[in-house]
Amino acid sequence: MEEFIVTFKPQDRKIRVKRGTDLLTAALKAGVSLNSSCGGEGLCGKCKVIVKKGEVKTEPSKLINEKDRARNAILACESIVESDLEIAIPSESLELHKIESHDAEEFSKGVILKREGAFRHLPLIEKIYLELPEPTLDDNTSDLDRIYREIERRLEGLFLSAKVSNVRLLGDVLRESGFKVTVTIAHKEGACEIIAIEPGDTSKHNLGFAFDIGTTTVVGQLIDLNTKRILGSKIAYNKQAPYGSDVITRIIYGSDPKGLEKLNGAVVDNINEIIEDLSSEFKLDMTNVHAVVCAGNMTMMHFLLEIDPTHIRKAPYIPTMTTFSPIHSSEVGIKMSPKGILYCLPGVTTYIGGDTVGGVLASGIFDSDEVALLVDIGTNGEIVLGNREWMIGAAASAGPSFEGSGLSHGMKAVNGAIQKVKIAKSLDVEYETIGEAKPKGICGSAYIDLLRGMLKNSVMTKDGKINSERASKRIRKGELTYEFVVAFKKETATGEDIVIQEDDIENLKRAKGAIYSAILSLFIKVEKEVSEVKKVYIAGGFGNYISIESAVSIGLLPDIDRSLYEYIGNSSLAGARMSLLSRDALAKTKDIARSITYIDLSSEPRYMDEYVAALFFPHTDSGRFPSVR
């Protein structure tokens, strides 16, 4: 069949493809990861590219507007190669894939650190330097038993083993080093496996990675396992995005073995790039990295471990596994020590994964005397209520609004995002951006501020419509609905106005309604009043500047004493890090996963009523929000 050459600019990547190949596939093959959140279905409009030379056959789409037509823009996924092509990629079609490195700190810094000392410092990987007595005819224990004997003196009561593949040359190693060696031990579910024996004392170099594998972003941290220090952090968008922005689209894609292989490869690429970046940044030898701990939702874990996800999305929504034995990291293609181990935090069920279990670990609810609540607002909202005696959990389909997705000017809490907003009576807007950069868009915490400000200043009605009667240059009719201008184009990095539209408000209203009603449903389930809670931990990808006052004002969070709230940031990552640094913590995650009773909200009789009642700012029943009135 006829073949053509497609050149992508400005990357200057060329690829030879057959006639009829779509441009999204061509770009992926050429190593250019275009944005795409619908999986190439022509629905999200994120893969716009500009045809500079040559011919394509393209499907008409409502997502291509006048301006697009003028610049010859098309949807890559809906366009088929018909000749040699030169394609220009506008920066917004790639933007998702670039997160600046210092942003990682925003996502990982220490709000949670105060609990890190809750567990003994017993890292999953230990390096022990041994000076062994040399064997004699009278002390003729085998080389390996000589090592066991010495280790058992130090780590009493543990079951030691070694894979023969890791000790085949032990005889030489011992003798060439004068019986002075460093033994690397991996702790695995109560047993200890010797995974490496090196000459000399290398015990100082003991590194590990903690990862939060999110549907939208992947965050990794390099940790010194001896000192517990976080050496560095990196964040990247999940490379699975081109196969679907949401979990369901990806599951459908991954139900085919080839699709699953791609999804697995994408997230492993994420992990490898972060490991490589941090290793080269700190000039570290990656072969000293023997442990990775990953926390993520159940679907992400299935993709990471290349487990068929088909049945997750079919009633009754059963994952293949919720607990994961440690495996060789090389088995899934993670590039670090060839003897390294991958640990994954266990989950409860399809909707409560290791990310939430990590959050429960990091927040300490499982060990709390009083009733506490954890609300983790990621692409989904997970909620756990309980204490030392009991825990129940539920998941709310909040959608990705609070992570800045699916909104006209939404973005992650990264450099250039508006993260705080104040609206004056005059309707003047004051905002802060991350990195003090010119604004590029609005992140979750700012949307919450914005809704509060609009409500308070009657820019928005209680059911989420923009008050078009109020005269202001910031209130106007947009292409489809009314909108409120947060930043005018002269102020912005994009050269376009940054606005919030009625559709955005509708999305945010549903998201906050889903979360609030889920929280309420758990209290109803255990027959407790919201006022009985003594601590509320808010976790998630908002960035670090969520205003609890704003969140309560719009009816996202219950109207209780604000001092009971604590924002704990990325608690999934914190849970992974704590587990990496303490096998007690890792063992505790299993107890936690077993202890949480999952409540399926769709079968809770009152959930739908609660949800509908919550589709109002702050709530249909304003008695629930006395301090907001």
Add this chain to the structure above:
Amino acid sequence: MEEFIVTFKPQDRKIRVKRGTDLLTAALKAGVSLNSSCGGEGLCGKCKVIVKKGEVKTEPSKLINEKDRARNAILACESIVESDLEIAIPSESLELHKIESHDAEEFSKGVILKREGAFRHLPLIEKIYLELPEPTLDDNTSDLDRIYREIERRLEGLFLSAKVSNVRLLGDVLRESGFKVTVTIAHKEGACEIIAIEPGDTSKHNLGFAFDIGTTTVVGQLIDLNTKRILGSKIAYNKQAPYGSDVITRIIYGSDPKGLEKLNGAVVDNINEIIEDLSSEFKLDMTNVHAVVCAGNMTMMHFLLEIDPTHIRKAPYIPTMTTFSPIHSSEVGIKMSPKGILYCLPGVTTYIGGDTVGGVLASGIFDSDEVALLVDIGTNGEIVLGNREWMIGAAASAGPSFEGSGLSHGMKAVNGAIQKVKIAKSLDVEYETIGEAKPKGICGSAYIDLLRGMLKNSVMTKDGKINSERASKRIRKGELTYEFVVAFKKETATGEDIVIQEDDIENLKRAKGAIYSAILSLFIKVEKEVSEVKKVYIAGGFGNYISIESAVSIGLLPDIDRSLYEYIGNSSLAGARMSLLSRDALAKTKDIARSITYIDLSSEPRYMDEYVAALFFPHTDSGRFPSVR
């Protein structure tokens, strides 16, 4: 470089080799396994081949006699290819590699079976058929946990796990089978690993192999793990023989990584051929075989697991490992279920391996109220003395004489071997051969009879010289020393006289002296008299017809009540089989290995004296053998 084609007849194998390649290497490459026990050093003379066409450059050798020169025979290892060649291989240069299949029964049959019931029937691999309740919204446990839950009901208190690689498609397997599956569980050191989950009920098909990996022979048995039945047995010469007949030569060869790879490959070939032969004989699907248990001496285990053996032969003779965690059988190239597990019996030290530990298990010494003795006469002699409270063990460098090696007409106890001998006063010889075949040579048990008969009839003096003054057509001067004719050529399968020479007697005397003095040294060590022993188990590769009377008469075994002796055959294999059928037994091997105190005879002050005193028939101190006088 110039290349030539070498054709080997009668196999008709052709191989292209470079000028200067030696013929032994060429034959190996062509897949023709010539005998060779010196490792190609020109010392053993076993690799004779006949040049039919073409030219070789060959080193002169004393091992090439007149007859050889007449037929154009050369040593393959000492001859270099100088042109295209046609090489004929005489059958004796291949004979070692053929053992007829029924011979395996001789090596494995049931002398030991009476102890097989000593352990609970808890095979290392279990197959459990489960009919699981289908999941619902209320019973939404993950697929794997659903299986765990059901198994935990049946196997209480065990730690269950599964490698993600074995359950990636579990979702489909469960749903396509209507949640009726067979779970294959491997028991590993107290933990249970799920290694396979298949649709439907396949629990009836559960097979395993037990192997005795000897320096000279490899014996395998196919076992039905459900019924404990031995379905079949096979024996083959250890394919490592071309790299050295004895352990030391092979260790030197294996100290180079490439050499080790070859030694490993050779024994794995042995195992694979036996597995394949038995599987095809019984028309079995090898993928149902999930377990292999191997017992062998420490060097054989190092080769099997491809562990550097270098330090075994250097003082203070330390092996890398003496205990072995179960590994995937595929890791060493064993061909059965790709998920199969290889278990190896633990040893005590370089000189007391898993074969002896298997013997202690099978004989029951470890559980005996009274003092018992185990004498395992293989290529080395291993001796264990003790009871439930204590055990000590030693190894004697007996050499391979009693296995029929290193003697002018020695052979293994296989088809055609003379296995029993009686010498009449007239010096007429009556003998029995294995398989009632024409004799090809003499095996260990017959040599013992022969020495006794020669001694009794004054054919041989007490120091092992042939009485040349006694007139008989059977006593004559051979090429180098005097010899006694056991079978004249008209009776034999080889068309040559079968004789015992003074050199053979010397070898046998040293062998029996080494074993007897080792036994005595252990009694001396624990300050006990030989008469205090209440049971003596004789194990080894003699075949099943060793005469205890003969063995005592020549001073190989102590002169005690003959009824205390019991011949238990291949107790290494029996130990492997018992471990395969009972995890209690396998666990016990570890206790046994730990419990045996190894006595290094070379550092025992009285051992050398005892040895020298034992170089006499039956002994220098005839008071030790009162019943023989």
